Amino acid sequence: MQKIGFIDWTEKKLSLYIFEKKGNQYTLTDTLSLPVEGELNQSSLASLVKPSIEQIYLSVPLNLLSIRELSFPFSDKNKIKDTISYELEGILLGNISNYSVDSLISASADSPSGEKESSESGSSVLAACIEKPKLRGIISLFSSVGLEPIAITSIDLKFYSKNIKMLFESHNLGEKIRAEAAKEELVNLTINLRQDELSYKGDTERIKKSLRLTGILIFLLLLIFGSGVTMKFISLKKEHTSIIEEINAIYYNAFPGDAKIVDAVRQFKGNLNFLTEKKTILGGISALDILLDIANHKNKDITLTEFNADGENTIIKGTATSFENVDAFKNTLSSSFEEVRVMDSRLSPDRKISFSIIMKDKIS
Amino acid sequence: MTGRIILSDRYTLIIIIAVILALLFTAITFISVNNLERKNKELKKQLTEMQRLKEEFIHIKALVESKEKKIGLTRVSGVVPALEQMLNSLGLNAKIIKPLEKKRLKEFTEEDAELEIESIDLNKVVNLLYRIENSPVPLKIKNVAVKPTFKNPDVFILSMTVSLIGK
Numbered sequence: 001m002q003k004i005g006f007i008d009w010t011e012k013k014l015s016l017y018i019f020e021k022k023g024n025q026y027t028l029t030d031t032l033s034l035p036v037e038g039e040l041n042q043s044s045l046a047s048l049v050k051p052s053i054e055q056i057y058l059s060v061p062l063n064l065l066s067i068r069e070l071s072f073p074f075s076d077k078n079k080i081k082d083t084i085s086y087e088l089e090g091i092l093l094g095n096i097s098n099y100s101v102d103s104l105i106s107a108s109a110d111s112p113s114g115e116k117e118s119s120e121s122g123s124s125v126l127a128a129c130i131e132k133p134k135l136r137g138i139i140s141l142f143s144s145v146g147l148e149p150i151a152i153t154s155i156d157l158k159f160y161s162k163n164i165k166m167l168f169e170s171h172n173l174g175e176k177i178r179a180e181a182a183k184e185e186l187v188n189l190t191i192n193l194r195q196d197e198l199s200y201k202g203d204t205e206r207i208k209k210s211l212r213l214t215g216i217l218i219f220l221l222l223l224i225f226g227s228g229v230t231m232k233f234i235s236l237k238k239e240h241t242s243i244i245e246e247i248n249a250i251y252y253n254a255f256p257g258d259a260k261i262v263d264a265v266r267q268f269k270g271n272l273n274f275l276t277e278k279k280t281i282l283g284g285i286s287a288l289d290i291l292l293d294i295a296n297h298k299n300k301d302i303t304l305t306e307f308n309a310d311g312e313n314t315i316i317k318g319t320a321t322s323f324e325n326v327d328a329f330k331n332t333l334s335s336s337f338e339e340v341r342v343m344d345s346r347l348s349p350d351r352k353i354s355f356s357i358i359m360k361d362k363i364s
Numbered sequence: 365m366t367g368r369i370i371l372s373d374r375y376t377l378i379i380i381i382a383v384i385l386a387l388l389f390t391a392i393t394f395i396s397v398n399n400l401e402r403k404n405k406e407l408k409k410q411l412t413e414m415q416r417l418k419e420e421f422i423h424i425k426a427l428v429e430s431k432e433k434k435i436g437l438t439r440v441s442g443v444v445p446a447l448e449q450m451l452n453s454l455g456l457n458a459k460i461i462k463p464l465e466k467k468r469l470k471e472f473t474e475e476d477a478e479l480e481i482e483s484i485d486l487n488k489v490v491n492l493l494y495r496i497e498n499s500p501v502p503l504k505i506k507n508v509a510v511k512p513t514f515k516n517p518d519v520f521i522l523s524m525t526v527s528l529i530g531k
Contacts, residue, residue, distance in 0.1 A: 208373055215379035222386040229393045236400040243407040250414045254421050265410045268417055272424070279424045281469045282431035282529055284504025287493045305517065310507035 003029075005053040006182040007147065008155055011061050012036055016048045017179045019186060026183050031175065045145045057186060058142065058149035060193070062156045066092060066099075066129040075105065075123035084127055092129055099129040100198055102191035106161045126161055128154060128191050135198055150200040151192045155181045158190040285311045290361065297332040301325040314359050315343070319352040326355045338362050434502040435472075435531055443477040443528035446501045454491055456481055464525070473530040476506065480523040483513065489522050502529040 002021040007014065018030040032048060070087050072080055084103055085096050092099060106126040135152070142149055158181055159173065173181075194200050251264045255271055290309055294316060298304065302325060306317035314337070320326045326345050333340045337359035345355040371377065440446045444463050451458055464476035481492075489510055496503050508524040 208376055211376050212379055215376065215383050219379065219383045219386055222383065222390050226386060226390040226393060229390060229397055233393050233397045233400065236397060236404055240400060240404055240407065243404060243411055247407070247411055247414055250411075250418050254418060254425075265413055265417075268414060268421075272417055272421055275421065275424050275428060277470070278428045281472050281474070282428055282502070282504065284506055284527065285508070286497065287505050287508045287524075288490065288497060291490070291493075305512050307510040308508070 002055070003050075003053050004055045004057070004186060005048075005050065005147070006057045006059070006186065007048065007142075007149070008059045008178055008182055009036070009040070009061055010156075011063055014040070014044065014048070015175065015178070016050075017182045018050065018053065019183065021186075024187075026186050028179050028183065031179065033175070040141065042141065042145055045142065045147060049145055049147060056142070056147050056149045057182070058138075058152045059155040059182065059185065060130070060138065060152055062154060062160075064130060064134065064138075065154060065157070067157070068092070068127045068129065069106065070103075070125045070127055071122060072125055073122045077105070080105075080123070080125055084125070088127055088129065094131075098132055100132055100135050100193045100195050101127055101129045102193055102195065103127045104157070104161055104190055126157070128157055128193065130193055132198060135193060139194070139198065148200070148202055149194070150202065151189055152194050153185050153189050153191050155185065158185065161190070285309050285361075290314055293336045294333070297329065297336065299325075299329070302329050312360070314361065315356060316359075317354070317356045319348070319354050321352065323353055326353055330357055333357065333359060336362065431502055431504075431529065434500060435529060438501050440501050440528065443475045443503070443526060446499075446503065446528060447477060447479055447526060450492070450495050450499065451481075454488065454495065456484065456488060456492065460523075471531065475528045475530065477526050477528075478523075479526055480521070482521050483519050484522050485519060486510075489520060492522070496526060503527065504529060 004019045004021055004026070006017040006019065008017065012035060014034050014036050016030075016032040017028055018032075019026040020029050034044060034047060036044070068088060068091055070084070072083070072087075074080070080103060084101060088099075088101065089096050103125050105123050138152070139148065155178055247264045248261055251258070251261055251268055254268065258267065258271075261267060287309055291307065294304070294307075301321045302318055303320075304316055304318040306315075308315040320329065323345060326342060330340055330342050338361070340357060340359040343356040343358050345353055348354045442463065444461055447458075447461060451461075458479055459482045460478055460480035462478050464478055466473060466475040468474075484492075493505070493508070496505055504527050506525040506527055508522070511521045511523075513519045513521060
């Protein structure tokens, strides 16, 4: 729930109405009042400071404002705003640029109904003006105690805009009525004298600060993360170069005659295939190596009787004392040969197991 | 409103631009790192493959070079005389020794011969195989079969096809 303070500054009193905002509803929760004697100062304002209040609105007394009544042949608020400074030129003391001006369409003093006079034929406008140095002083005084108003209005002007003659009469309104008027002001401001260079920038500054801080933090985070990633990139790049150099070195070492490497592995395989074809033509089968391998795996329970090798398959035949011995022999052969399988094993009349094993030479 | 604040304030704008640039730089570097990691992974596989192929290459190259050297060094009239000379030196008699077809394989010629020896003990089988495989003449064994005889299981029948390689 947002807490909003409305400071109602009159000639003799300073009141703070504290409202709680829930949705679009404002509820008066607290009121503080203190008398104003002479000039308003920091010490008197300090007693109004409540840390829980998030936004402050200020209503200034009428004696700080210069009020002018003007007539316009139109009632469009934007047109009035654009042209009001020209209308006020000459009827205010000094230059119009030294004033902060806002206006409201007022009720005509002659209008018996009291309704605002704004028709297509024209409108009667009340211009509320305040010298900028004076307004700047008020803002800095309230800001110095942490009560910078986001808008500066006038409750008195709101009341009296319906009857301009009452502006100049001493009239004391009750606190309840003023608090109600403050509540209405929160919903719809009658005027706001904080305009142009004196407009409220607190939110903007806060957003700017948080944006800058967030931006700097994100930048620092990215910087740290980016540095890590960059370091990794550099290290990977070095590794990449080193691996390529190593691959090329292996290639050139094997084939020093080749000038250009496009795909080292493919080129290497191509050259190796050519060499393997030569080996196939020149090599033949290494019968002694095969016999030695078989003999190394054989145990005393196995007797070999026949050997056949044609370069593709090797077939061995023999006898064993049990089927388990045949299987064990087959398994040990698998470490030196490929696709080892028992083609045939059967019990012979002499109670021995006759077997045939077929296998392939391991591709080196 | 935030957009307007960013655009209107120089310092905030500079910070936001710096953040965007840092973000772009980090994103591009991050993508490049991922790509490079993938490439390096593939290259490492290739390197392992190359190292394996290198071992294979050294082995095959040595074998091919040794055989090619033999082809260049020796002059023999044919595969049968070469085998007969070998059998004589071992005191063996062939039951069958006959030349088979002669064919061209790429840059080489291959002259086959069929050899069959009866009643040979295992020791002599090994000696003969050793002689053929380590002969100064470029011979190769295409197939070999060792079978026991019916009469004596310690005596074998050796039959094989041997080729003489030439250019």
